[in-house]
Amino acid sequence: MDIQNELVWSHSRGRAFHDCKRAYWFNYYGYWKGWDASAPPAVRELYLQKKLTTRAMWTGTVVHGVAEAGIKRAIDGLNVESTPEGLDGTWTLDEMRQAAFRKADADIRGSASGEWKRRAAKRTGFAEHYYDLPVSDDDWKAALDEIDRQVVNLHGNRIYQRLLVTASRIREVEELRRFAVGSGPERAEVYLAVDAMVGDGRGGVVIIDWKTGGNHEDAVIAAQLGVYGLYATQELGIPEDRITAMHVNLRHNTEARHPVGPSEIAAAREAILVGMAEMRSSLKDVAANLADKEDFPTLPEGSSRCGRCNFRRSCGRE
Template identity: 25%
Template sequence: MRRFPELSWSLSRHKTMLTCLRKYAYDYYVSHNGWLSGGDSLSRQAYRLKKITNLEMHFGSIVHDLIYQIIQNVLYDKEIPSQESVVDEVRHYLNKGFIESIRKEHLWNNRPKHYTMLHEIYYSQTNTLPEAKTKKITDRLHTTVKNFFASQSFADVLNKENMRFIESEKFRFMKVDGIKIFVVMDLVYKDLQQGRWVIVDWKTGKSSDEDRNQLALYALYLQQKYAIESLDEIIIRNEYLLEGTHVEHQLTTHDLVNVQRLYQISMEQMKNYLLDSNQNQPLPIDQFPMQDNPRICAHCNYQELCFPSGS
């Protein structure tokens, strides 16, 4: 147990800092030790709110977990579920999350890591989800599962005799100047016929300009861990399950320089909000400015901390 968290870096942490510094403080500092029963009330509240998810994120998490399990089944010669059974499984977990949100808030309050709380339920204080959102997720469900089974990467998994699989959905990190940079790679394997490494990232939402940067960071990690001499040996691939397409990038040294530069600039900004950099002790919470865009605030987990009732 540490008084202050360890300073680390990830692309998601960087994006949070750019989106809202107050949320950044709650996510990475105030919520620290909030999982301990003896923690102070603010850290416990912040940790609880940090664990709130929304319907789109919950859907994406479920799909990622099931894809991981399907791939494990293939690699260990277990039965591969049908598309219909996977759709039913996703629907089951979506319904489970909804039921937990409306009926088990008392359990979530005490063990937020083990129960689901949907943002749409928590802050609306109703027992219904927006009809437009549920329709969108229902439409995505069938499309996403169908496109996964038809994807290039799943075809490669099925051709496992010619592939060497490394890791899937595991937390990994590399160190730069003593600071951990976390990466979570969905799927990594080496195509033994082509002699090239393939890094796959499953996307259940729309494409983003940040996708290439994310995979460049993964490639940097892979290159360091396995002493890969040439970037020509690495393919990075985004599988867009909503659209049924995939995009492959052949990275250049310029891509890696860009992501390293991004890390350096980002880390300098993060250190500006430290009172003691040796301990990673943050400045007081009021030194982390709040977001002034109501649209961003409307989707934030920390509304009740930033805008307590009656204030």
């Protein structure tokens, strides 16, 4: 069966479209079918570059995986043995730390040896290895230490602990959802995955968003949570005034409550429809979702973003 490359809006896709048009093309069009062993080498390389992570991004991936495993274990009781990430669903702090370390250690080894490329869809590949960057053992140890520190923060976090004891009310944990916004020619398909959503026992929901990085902009977080609110109202029938969104930063051990009401939800809807219209207008053939590379320009030479772009080799900016 021939899989179609569909135009589906997501928060990350919307941001990518504005960060660099050429990187957007590489990430959503150029890589297509690069997973196939018979793909042309240039396409295969774009696929591998699309899959690359960095220590900073990967810290978040591992910590999110531990949070997901811990919450799913609470939901399913003792029968959960593993998650799609391969992390054991654990309860004690020590078990969580060990699971995180096992996953992290395997990721580093698999990437350093290049073995990840044989199963790039499932395995972790680091830009640090792919681009042969000078990263010392101490740098890797610091990344492992940061993961461990954030797992300890997660375990001690009051919201995480609250989720564990209210597991019967949890509605979603990291499920990839797809839903439609608008109708007619402006209709947009949307992907999202909520870190955790729990019923508040009074007809509303609390949406939890784990953050693990050092620099998260409030406006970006608010926009993302607005999309979650749109999903909750439109697809789950939650009243607009019964949604609470919590952003928990596990790096800084802080939390913040964000308003998600009618105005935030309307803004999210508008952002999706406007963003989708922009993406469509960049296509050669909207019905077939065909995009011509030459319609997606590079950033000016010397742009700081290029130095950390996953596609810098294929882009000629290595």
